[in-house]
Amino acid sequence: xxxxxxxxxxxxxxxxxxxxxxxxxxxxxxxxxxxxxxxxxxxxxxxxxxxxxxxxxxxxxxxxxxxxxxxxxxxxxxxxxxxxxxxxxxxxxxxxxxxxxxxxxxxxxxxxxxxxxxxxxxxxxxxxxxxxxxxxxxxxxxxxxxxxxxxxxxxxxxxxxxxxxxxxxxxxxxxxxxxxxxxxxxxxxxxxxxxxxxxxxxxxxxxxxxxxxxxxxxxxxxxxxxxxxxxxxxxxxxxxxxxxxxxxxxxxxxxxxxxxxxxxxxxxxxxxxxxxxxxxxxxxxx
Numbered sequence: 001x002x003x004x005x006x007x008x009x010x011x012x013x014x015x016x017x018x019x020x021x022x023x024x025x026x027x028x029x030x031x032x033x034x035x036x037x038x039x040x041x042x043x044x045x046x047x048x049x050x051x052x053x054x055x056x057x058x059x060x061x062x063x064x065x066x067x068x069x070x071x072x073x074x075x076x077x078x079x080x081x082x083x084x085x086x087x088x089x090x091x092x093x094x095x096x097x098x099x100x101x102x103x104x105x106x107x108x109x110x111x112x113x114x115x116x117x118x119x120x121x122x123x124x125x126x127x128x129x130x131x132x133x134x135x136x137x138x139x140x141x142x143x144x145x146x147x148x149x150x151x152x153x154x155x156x157x158x159x160x161x162x163x164x165x166x167x168x169x170x171x172x173x174x175x176x177x178x179x180x181x182x183x184x185x186x187x188x189x190x191x192x193x194x195x196x197x198x199x200x201x202x203x204x205x206x207x208x209x210x211x212x213x214x215x216x217x218x219x220x221x222x223x224x225x226x227x228x229x230x231x232x233x234x235x236x237x238x239x240x241x242x243x244x245x246x247x248x249x250x251x252x253x254x255x256x257x258x259x260x261x262x263x264x265x266x267x268x269x270x271x272x273x274x275x276x277x278x279x280x281x282x283x284x285x286x
Contacts, residue, residue, distance in 0.1 A: 001029065001030040001095055002029045002104065002107055003029065003031075003032075003085050004027075004029040004030070004031045004032075004087060004103055004107060005032050005034060005082075005083035005084060005085045005088055005089070006023060006027070006031055006032070006033050006034070006078075006088075006089040006090070006091065006103070006217075007033075007034045007035075007036065007037045007076065007079030007080075007082075007083060007088065007089070007090045007091070008020070008023075008033060008034070008036070008089070008090075008091050008092075008093055009036050009038065009072060009075035009076060009079065009090075009092070009093060010035055010036070010037045010038070010049055010053065010093040011037070011038040011040060011049075011069070011072075011075075011093065012040035012042070012045050012049060013049065013093045013094055014048050014049050014051075014052040015052075015093065015094050015191060016035070016049060016052060016053060016093040016094070016263065017053065017056045018094075018096055019056060019091055019092070019094065019095050019096060020033060020035070020053065020056045020057070020094055021056050021097070021119045022095075022096040022097040023091065023097060024056070024058065024060070025097075025100075026097045026098070026099060026100045026101065026102055026103075027097075027101075027102075027103045028100065028101040028103060028107075029103045029104050029107065029213035031060060031103060032060055032061075032062065032182075033060055033061045033062070034062055034064070034079055034082050034083065035061060035062065035063045035064065036064050036066060036069070036070075036075045036078045036079055036082075037050065037051060037063060037064065037065045037066065038066055038069040038070055038074075038075055039065065039066060039067070039068065039069055040069075045094070047079060050063075050065070057068070063231065064078070064082070066078065068228070069164075070159070071159065072165060073158060073159040073161070073165040074157075075212050076090065076156075076157050076165075077156040077157050077159065080146075080156055080157075081156075082230045085148075085165050086147070086148050087106075087107050087110055087145050087146070087147055087148065087213070088145065088146050088148065088151070089103060089106070089143075089144070089146075090143065090144050090145075091142070091143045091188075092141070092142040092161075092190065094142075094190065094191035095142045095143050095188055095189070095190050095191070096188070096189045096190075096191075097121075097143070097186040097187075097188050098188065098189060098248040099121070099185070099186045099187050099188075102121060102123045102188075105183060105185075105186060106119050106121070106183060106186065107145065108279045109132060109133055109181075109183065110145065110147055112132065113132060113133065113179075113181070114149075115178060115179050115236045116147070116178060116179050116180075116181045117146070117147055117149070117150030117154070117173040117174075117176065117178025117179065117180070118139075118144055118145070118146050118147075118150060118169075118170060118173050118178070118180050118181075119133075119144065119145045119146075119154075119181050119183065120136065120139030120140070120143065120144050120145075120180075120181070120182040120183075121143050121179075121182065121183060121186035121187065121188040122139075122140070122143075122184060122186065122187065122188055123136065123139075123181065123182050123184040124136030124137065124138055124139035124140070124180070124182045125137040125138050125139075126243070126247045127182070127184075127247075128245060128246060128247055128250050129250075130181075132141070133181045133182065133183060133244075134181060134182045134183070134184055134239050135179055135180065135181050135182075136180050136181060136182045137180070137240060137243055137244065137247070138167050138170045138180060139166075139170070139180065139182055140166075140190065140236070141165070141166025141167070142188065143165070143188045143190070144192040150173055150176065150178050153176040153177075154169065154172045154173050154176050155172075155180075157169055158214075161202045161207050161210045161211050161214065162206050162207035162210055163202055163203060163205075163206070163207020163208055163210075163211065164207055164208055164211040165207075165211075167211070168211050168214070168215075171215065171237065171239060174239040174240075174243065175239050179257060206210060208226075209226040209227075212225075212226040212234070213225040213226045213239055215234075216228070216231050218230065219232055219236075219237050219238060220232050230284070232286065235276070235277075235281065235285065236286065244285060252275070255273050256270070256273055259271050259272055259273070
């Protein structure tokens with residue numbers, strides 16, 4: 001039977017017990033669950049989380065309590081350090097798996113499709129239907145499966161961003177030459193309490209700015225950042241743009257087969273249509 005390590009990062013949320021119970025109920029591999037607990041500043045809440053974990057814990061669940069709060073990305077990196085299987089799965093502490101055998105289905109797809117580096121349940125952004133799976137621009141980071149080959153090429157999560165770490169990681173996976181994919185037939189429910197909490201809004205907004213600025217520096221130069229008026233956004237970053245070209249061709253067909261031609265300084269130019277979210281690129285050329 002296939003071995004599979006599944007990581008869960010827990011922080012101050014007793015609903016992690018429901019996550020563990022759903023994994024125990026639906027997994028069909030020879031799985032081991034690695035729970036990394038980031039300490040919460042409220043001792044009572046920390047004790048409640050640990051009590052809930054131990055209430056549903058069995059021989060397949062190991063628990064590591066970190067001395068310091070490593071945050072989401074740091075917790076995931078600890079899981080990646082501890083995991084030893086060919087494929088490594090991850091679940092947020094407020095995620096519930098609904099599809100029996102999801103783990104074997106995802107791993108079996110990775111067996112067949114070596115071009116996939118990171119695989120998600122449910123679906124994702126800008127989906128393209130491929131044989132056996134759905135290719136996506138990015139997937140929500142509440143649950144995923146990563147190949148050890150991709151991990152070796154990409155490395156660990158960036159702990160300096162503060163939010164959007166999994167989307168950042170997917171950009172790096174694509175830059176390393178792998179595809180991002182999803183199995184929409186696998187159902188996972190995500191409570192998303194942390195993201196929806198207004199108290200976390202400042203951290204989330206700062207993280208988004210940090211993430212965009214990181215890649216804007218890479219693709220546009222150090223003189224540009226998140227706030228720059230003339231800057232390439234996520235859809236224009238080279239690996240994303242190349243993927244989206246396939247997506248638009250898949251959905252819209254050859255919209256540039258016969259473009260309007262203009263003459264400028266004796267040189268002919270095609271006026272190419274490029275779909276963009278409404279409002280973001282008006283009065284621009286790119």
